[in-house]
Amino acid sequence: MPLVAGVDTSTQSCKIVVRDADTGELVRSGSAKHPDGTEVHPDHWWSAFLEAAAAAGGLVDVAAIAVGGQQHGLVALDAAGNVVRDALLWNDTRSAAAAEALISELGEGDRAAGAQRWADVVGSVLVASLTVTKLRWLRDAEPGNAARVAAVALPHDWLSWRIAGYGPQGDPSAPLGPDLDALFTDRSDASGTGYYDAQGADGAGEYRPDLLRLALGHDDVVLPRVLAPAEAGAVAHPTIAGSAVDGGALIGPGAGDNAGASLGVGMVPGDVAISIGTSGVVSAVAPRRTADGSGAINGFADATGNALMLAVTLNAARVLDAARTLLDVDFDGLAALALQAPAGSDGLVLVPYLEGERTPNRPDATGTLHGIRLATSTRPHLARAYLEGMLCGLADGLDALRAQGVPIERVMLIGGAAQSPAVQQIAPQVFGLPIAIPAPGEYVADGAARQAAWVLAAARGGTAAPGGAPADVAPPAWSTTIATTLPADPHPIIRDQYAAVRDLV
Ligand SMILES: Nc1ncnc2c1ncn2[C@@H]1O[C@H](COP(=O)(O)OP(=O)(O)O)[C@@H](O)[C@H]1O
Numbered sequence: 001m002p003l004v005a006g007v008d009t010s011t012q013s014c015k016i017v018v019r020d021a022d023t024g025e026l027v028r029s030g031s032a033k034h035p036d037g038t039e040v041h042p043d044h045w046w047s048a049f050l051e052a053a054a055a056a057g058g059l060v061d062v063a064a065i066a067v068g069g070q071q072h073g074l075v076a077l078d079a080a081g082n083v084v085r086d087a088l089l090w091n092d093t094r095s096a097a098a099a100e101a102l103i104s105e106l107g108e109g110d111r112a113a114g115a116q117r118w119a120d121v122v123g124s125v126l127v128a129s130l131t132v133t134k135l136r137w138l139r140d141a142e143p144g145n146a147a148r149v150a151a152v153a154l155p156h157d158w159l160s161w162r163i164a165g166y167g168p169q170g171d172p173s174a175p176l177g178p179d180l181d182a183l184f185t186d187r188s189d190a191s192g193t194g195y196y197d198a199q200g201a202d203g204a205g206e207y208r209p210d211l212l213r214l215a216l217g218h219d220d221v222v223l224p225r226v227l228a229p230a231e232a233g234a235v236a237h238p239t240i241a242g243s244a245v246d247g248g249a250l251i252g253p254g255a256g257d258n259a260g261a262s263l264g265v266g267m268v269p270g271d272v273a274i275s276i277g278t279s280g281v282v283s284a285v286a287p288r289r290t291a292d293g294s295g296a297i298n299g300f301a302d303a304t305g306n307a308l309m310l311a312v313t314l315n316a317a318r319v320l321d322a323a324r325t326l327l328d329v330d331f332d333g334l335a336a337l338a339l340q341a342p343a344g345s346d347g348l349v350l351v352p353y354l355e356g357e358r359t360p361n362r363p364d365a366t367g368t369l370h371g372i373r374l375a376t377s378t379r380p381h382l383a384r385a386y387l388e389g390m391l392c393g394l395a396d397g398l399d400a401l402r403a404q405g406v407p408i409e410r411v412m413l414i415g416g417a418a419q420s421p422a423v424q425q426i427a428p429q430v431f432g433l434p435i436a437i438p439a440p441g442e443y444v445a446d447g448a449a450r451q452a453a454w455v456l457a458a459a460r461g462g463t464a465a466p467g468g469a470p471a472d473v474a475p476p477a478w479s480t481t482i483a484t485t486l487p488a489d490p491h492p493i494i495r496d497q498y499a500a501v502r503d504l505v
């Protein structure tokens, strides 16, 4: 019974699951919080990882480990392996103007042409979330830091590198030192940078140094090696994981968190996952990505060789956190209040752009509460309006997927807020579709663990560690338990009144 570990270094926390590689059975788990904010020193991710590993009973006995993580965050390293500044996260909107500038430059002044060109080349129209826009912001706002950039990594790449024992020069927790060439990543996270074409080089994927140079002003930069789906990138340093296992613990390529979740719940074409975590994500796998010039759909890669289409909102679980603070209730209290008000909340509508918005691209927008009257000035109406507004943003994402011709046969609801009974009751009303809710779990970490088991199987098959994913070793067939299936319960009024207000913002 070999054990594998999966890590989710997400926006709000680090979660680790240890599973049986053969059966997928959960053996133990742990988690630790990340600090708030859209700008974070990566050392916090490292200490949260160590704390979560300790809470999970340690990692000495795992034979393989893989890391899923929040996408897009800019981890810019200097030649000594130090970060040149705190990492700018996916939900930091300061690079919105940089995104517009890069779009215009690729379109030679024609925004629509530029937007389509970015979508054609890297799968996505640029918004402030994407790493490439943060590099342009750095070039313009902090030229000294931009000049010092010797490598650009993403949160999951950086954490995998640290687990392998690399890190800043002189740091006792990084015995192998700052070898930048040892950085590695996978297609899914690389595809969210804005300088990686997941379908280029005859489908194998390739970096676009020309786009990196356009953004940063130089391309004298190490980029993490992009591994094949079941390829080991390194062996974990024995002080961190695998010391009790022959040969040490293999480190898998890892994944962007949404690709990790897709692997964790076992998504196939026709499945759509709606994740309500810090981000709201509507995602679907497909054989090839679309190139949506409207920008609503990001054409990323998944962790198995397919494409992963995503519509992402900045305002999801934290909208509900804000409602809890406002109404001074806990999770159950918020759900109970929301379910006391009728569908449509008697016309009270929240457009929930509490942190600006990414889809639609309104980085500077603020939220709006519309339709407030004496009769709707109640705690239940307010609670329900917050829930409905947040879900309407995701329903727009579903429409955008449909508009790209992505088939929607089964919808699964995941992420922290999917556990809310009010979300579970109101989501089928807003989406108008039946919804499957997997048993509560950490699906990004589970996907990473499944990848680790895949890497282990491939290595034992003798063909994939390191050097390439063998076509003959499939991901282990772990099953996902669907805890609840909810029938469609369409209440069109909710989306109709939201649509009437959304564009007034
Ligand atoms: N029962 C619940 N009702 C509503 N929100 C919840 C509930 N449980 C957790 N959450 C919210 O889910 C979020 C964390 O979800 P998660 O998917 O772990 O996020 P992330 O991966 O972005 O860190 C937090 O904002 C938390 O408040």
Ligand SMILES: O=C(CO)[C@@H](O)[C@H](O)COP(=O)(O)O
Pocket: 010, 011, 012, 069, 070, 071, 072, 090, 129, 192, 257, 258, 277, 278, 279, 280, 281, 310, 312
């Ligand atoms: O920006 C995206 C995807 O494009 C987000 O999904 C981030 O990857 C953050 O994820 P969570 O921490 O909310 O899970």
